[in-house]
Each structure stands twice: as C-alpha cells, then as structure tokens.
Amino acid sequence: MNGGIPKELRGSLRRAERLEWWSIAWTISVIIVMGSAMGSSQTMKTAWIEDCLSLIPPAVFLIARRIERRPAGARFPNGFARVPSLAFAIAATALTALGGTLLIDSAISLISQEHATVAAVHIGDQEIWLGWIMVAAQIYSIIVPLVLGWLKLPLARQLNDKTLFTDAMTQKANWMTGIAGIGGVIGIGLGYWWADALAAGLISLDILNDGIRALRAASAELIDGSPRELDSTDIARDASALHAALDALFPGAEVHLRETGRVISAQIVGAVPPENKLNIRDYWPGDPDRAWRLGHISFVPPPRDSGDALERQIS
Amino acid sequence: MKAYFALMLCLSGCGNLPKDPDGTLDRIRREHVIRVGRVQGGSTTDAADWRQVLTRLEASTEAKPILQSGMLEPLLLDLEAGKLDAVVGGRFDEKTPWKARVSLGPPIRMIETSTGKTASHIVVRNGENAWIMMVQREAKAAGGRP
Numbered sequence: 001m002n003g004g005i006p007k008e009l010r011g012s013l014r015r016a017e018r019l020e021w022w023s024i025a026w027t028i029s030v031i032i033v034m035g036s037a038m039g040s041s042q043t044m045k046t047a048w049i050e051d052c053l054s055l056i057p058p059a060v061f062l063i064a065r066r067i068e069r070r071p072a073g074a075r076f077p078n079g080f081a082r083v084p085s086l087a088f089a090i091a092a093t094a095l096t097a098l099g100g101t102l103l104i105d106s107a108i109s110l111i112s113q114e115h116a117t118v119a120a121v122h123i124g125d126q127e128i129w130l131g132w133i134m135v136a137a138q139i140y141s142i143i144v145p146l147v148l149g150w151l152k153l154p155l156a157r158q159l160n161d162k163t164l165f166t167d168a169m170t171q172k173a174n175w176m177t178g179i180a181g182i183g184g185v186i187g188i189g190l191g192y193w194w195a196d197a198l199a200a201g202l203i204s205l206d207i208l209n210d211g212i213r214a215l216r217a218a219s220a221e222l223i224d225g226s227p228r229e230l231d232s233t234d235i236a237r238d239a240s241a242l243h244a245a246l247d248a249l250f251p252g253a254e255v256h257l258r259e260t261g262r263v264i265s266a267q268i269v270g271a272v273p274p275e276n277k278l279n280i281r282d283y284w285p286g287d288p289d290r291a292w293r294l295g296h297i298s299f300v301p302p303p304r305d306s307g308d309a310l311e312r313q314i315s
Numbered sequence: 316m317k318a319y320f321a322l323m324l325c326l327s328g329c330g331n332l333p334k335d336p337d338g339t340l341d342r343i344r345r346e347h348v349i350r351v352g353r354v355q356g357g358s359t360t361d362a363a364d365w366r367q368v369l370t371r372l373e374a375s376t377e378a379k380p381i382l383q384s385g386m387l388e389p390l391l392l393d394l395e396a397g398k399l400d401a402v403v404g405g406r407f408d409e410k411t412p413w414k415a416r417v418s419l420g421p422p423i424r425m426i427e428t429s430t431g432k433t434a435s436h437i438v439v440r441n442g443e444n445a446w447i448m449m450v451q452r453e454a455k456a457a458g459g460r461p
Contacts, residue, residue: 119444189332
C-alpha cells in the first residue's frame with residue numbers, strides 16, 4: 001500500500017502536486033498585483049488577505065503529501081492518512097477566525113463612516129485614478145483562481161481528496177469576491193463611501209463561509225463520522241452502497257464505516273470473515289476502478305457464549 | 316500584460332470617476348468658493364508655496380479661496396467635519412497620525428532638522444476623491460516636490 005496510497009492514484013496525485021505548486025506561484029503573482037494596487041481601500045485590503053489565505057490549502061496539500069508518504073511504524077501503526085484532516089482542521093480554524101475578524105473590521109468602518117481615499121497615480125505622464133488599477137488587479141485576481149479551480153475540481157473528485165476539493169471550491173468561489181471587490185471600488189468612484197466597507201464585509205463573509213465549510217469537512221472525519229460526499233455534508237453515495245452490500249453479506253452484524261484520508265475503513269461487528277473472500281476488493285459493490293476506496297476491512301467475531309458482546313469488545 | 320495596459324488605457328478614458336461622496340468639487344464649482352483654513356505662524360516661504368497652489372486651484376475651478384486663520388488641529392477637525400475644503404500652511408512629520416484621518420497632498424519643501432523631517436502639505440478631507448485628485452494635480456504642477 002505504500003503508506004496508504006492506492007497504486008492507481010499515484011499518477012493523478014503527482015499531477016495534483018504539480019498543479020498545487022503552480023497554484024502557489026500564480027497565487028503569489030495575484031498577491032503582488034493586488035498588494036501594489038491596494039491603496040487605503042478596505043475592500044482591497046480584505047480581498048488581498050483572502051488572496052493570501054488561498055495559499056493555505058495548496059500548502060496544506062503539499063505538506064500533507066510529504067507526511068502521508070511516510071511508512072507506518074511502531075509509533076504510528078495506522079500510517080499518516082489522517083494528516084491532511086488534522087492540518088485542514090487547523091487551517092480552517094484560522095480561516096474562520098480571520099473571516100470573523102475582518103467582518104467586525106468592516107462593520108466598524110461602516111459604523112464610524114470612514115471615507116476611503118482613492119486618489120490618482122501617475123504612470124509616466126498619465127494621471128490615472130487608482131480605482132481603475134484596483135479594478136484591473138481585481139480582474140486578474142478573478143481569472144487566475146477561476147482557471148486553477150476549474151483544473152483542480154476533476155482531480156479532487158477522482159482522488160476523493162478533501163483538501164484539494166475545498167481548495168478548488170474556494171478558488172471557484174473567488175469570482176464572487178472579485179465581483180464584490182470591483183463593485184466596492186466602482187462604488188467609491190461613484191461617490192458612495194459605504195460601498196467600500198460593504199464590499200469588504202461581503203468578502204469577509206465569504207472567507208468565513210470557506211472556513212466553516214472546511215471545518216465541517218475536517219471535523220466529520222476526525223470524529224470518525226460516516227464517509228461524506230465531497231460537496232456536501234451528506235453521507236457519500238459509494239459508502240451507502242458499500243454499507244448495503246456488507247449488510248446483505250453479513251445479516252445480523254453491525255457495519256461501521258469511517259473515512260481515513262481518502263479511503264474507507266469498514267468494521268463488521270458480530271461476524272467472522274468468510275473463507276472464500278480473501279481479496280478486499282471483492283467487497284466493493286460499485287465501479288471496480290473505484291475499488292481502492294475500500295482500504296481496510298476488519299471483523300469483530302460474535303461472542304461464543306450468549307454473554308455481553310459489548311463488554312468483550314471493550315476488554 | 317498587453318490586455319492589462321489596453322484595459323487601463325480604455326478605462327482612463329472614462330474620466331468621470333471618481334466623484335466626491337459629499338460633492339466638494341461640485342459645490343466649489345457651483346458656489347465659486349473654496350473654504351480654506353490657514354495655519355497661523357507658518358513661514359513665508361511655505362506661504363508662497365501654498366499661495367501658488369491656491370492660485371492654480373482658483374484658475375481651474377473658477378472659485379475664490381476664502382481664508383480663515385486658526386491653529387492646526389482645530390482646523391483639521393473642522394476639515395474632517397466638512398466645514399472646510401482644505402487646510403494650508405501646516406507642516407507634518409512623515410509618520411503623522413493625521414494621515415489616517417485626513418488626506419495629505421504631496422509634500423512641499425521638505426525640511427530636515429536634527430529632530431526629524433517635516434514637509435508642508437495641503438490637507439483635504441478623506442474620501443472626497445475628485446477634489447483630492449485636483450488638489451494633488453495642482454500641487455504637483457506648482458512644483459510640489461521635496
């Protein structure tokens with residue numbers, strides 16, 4: 001299993017890694033462009049912070065990939081497949097806290113009626129309102145994540161990778177930030193001082209939303225919940241099918257499914273493994289190409305006498 | 316990058332933005348009056364500098380500056396509250412905390428002493444972006460360089 005990574009995923013994983021490196025490079029270019037056009041606008045500041053934050057998911061993905069590869073040992077006999085979940089829970093907490101802080105920040109700007117000054121800059125002899133440069137920077141900051149998100153989404157689905165998926169969704173959602181940002185800057189230009197703080201508030205709501213979404217995905221896994229769909233908090237469809245198949249194979253036994261990284265572990269309580277089924281992939285009910293999803297299966301045999309099964313498990 | 320520049324050129328053509336949230340520039344043009352706060356006790360060289368800028372502003376807005384003398388901070392408070400359109404004759408440290416509350420024009424005549432550097436600035440109200448841009452333009456044209 002090479003540190004818990006199914007063989008057929010290795011090519012896609014390498015592609016995802018390359019994409020994440022590119023993602024970091026492009027995001028840095030966005031951060032530089034946005035930073036140099038920032039001025040004293042609250043909208044631009046918030047959008048810029050969001051751009052900086054979008055470095056976290058690719059970084060988490062790449063770091064987690066390194067650790068995930070390590071072989072299991074005496075100290076970590078279950079391997080490191082859960083490292084991304086832990087890293088993601090930490091990053092999501094930071095994201096949520098920052099989104100909240102920025103929301104309060106823009107609320108204070110709005111209440112204290114701060115008027116953003118966006119004056120002119122000179123490029124050669126040309127005098128240009130800084131707002132137009134901010135709009136151009138915002139457009140650039142929409143295009144880059146839009147393309148990256150679009151490239152990452154199919155890979156994330158194939159790899160069933162939550163980090164990559166959350167990253168792709170966050171980037172795809174960035175166009176809304178861009179539109180809100182452009183609206184805020186044009187609003188300042190039209191003489192609506194409140195447009196700036198309002199747009200900043202909307203962007204911070206989006207950051208907060210990203211944080212909460214990631215936090216929910218990571219915590220469901222960390223507390224051994226049933227495998228979830230990538231794009232919702234519902235139980236994953238392939239996991240439900242697996243559950244039904246195992247129920248049919250082992251009537252009367254309890255089936256517990258949980259997710260460790262991208263693979264599902266099944267525990268059958270109250271049954272013994274059948275003699276004739278020795279390959280784990282034989283248990284997978286759906287598409288054989290996705291059979292890697294079932295990573296482990298374990299059995300807790302029923303008690304020999306009529307004693308309390310639960311007590312025996314614990315002892 | 317080419318598209319970026321093309322976009323900027325196209326956008327810079329639309330010269331109607333920005334507008335002032337409180338309509339300072341429109342009001343100055345309509346009423347032909349610029350309400351200016353003048354800091355007492357400034358040097359005559361500084362006064363010559365800001366007078367030059369005011370003359371240029373007078374020409375481009377067709378409005379007369381009406382001067383009102385006072386001390387720096389009370390004038391700045393009046394400016395912040397919208398009772399003045401500009402404050403002239405004030406010298407500021409580069410790191411003045413007023414930077415966040417009002418908009419300082421380009422530095423004119425930087426003076427360095429043993430205790431630090433100050434420059435004369437024409438100060439306008441935050442967020443009145445069209446008016447700020449006009450004051451900056453005229454201050455630069457009047458030779459507002461350190």
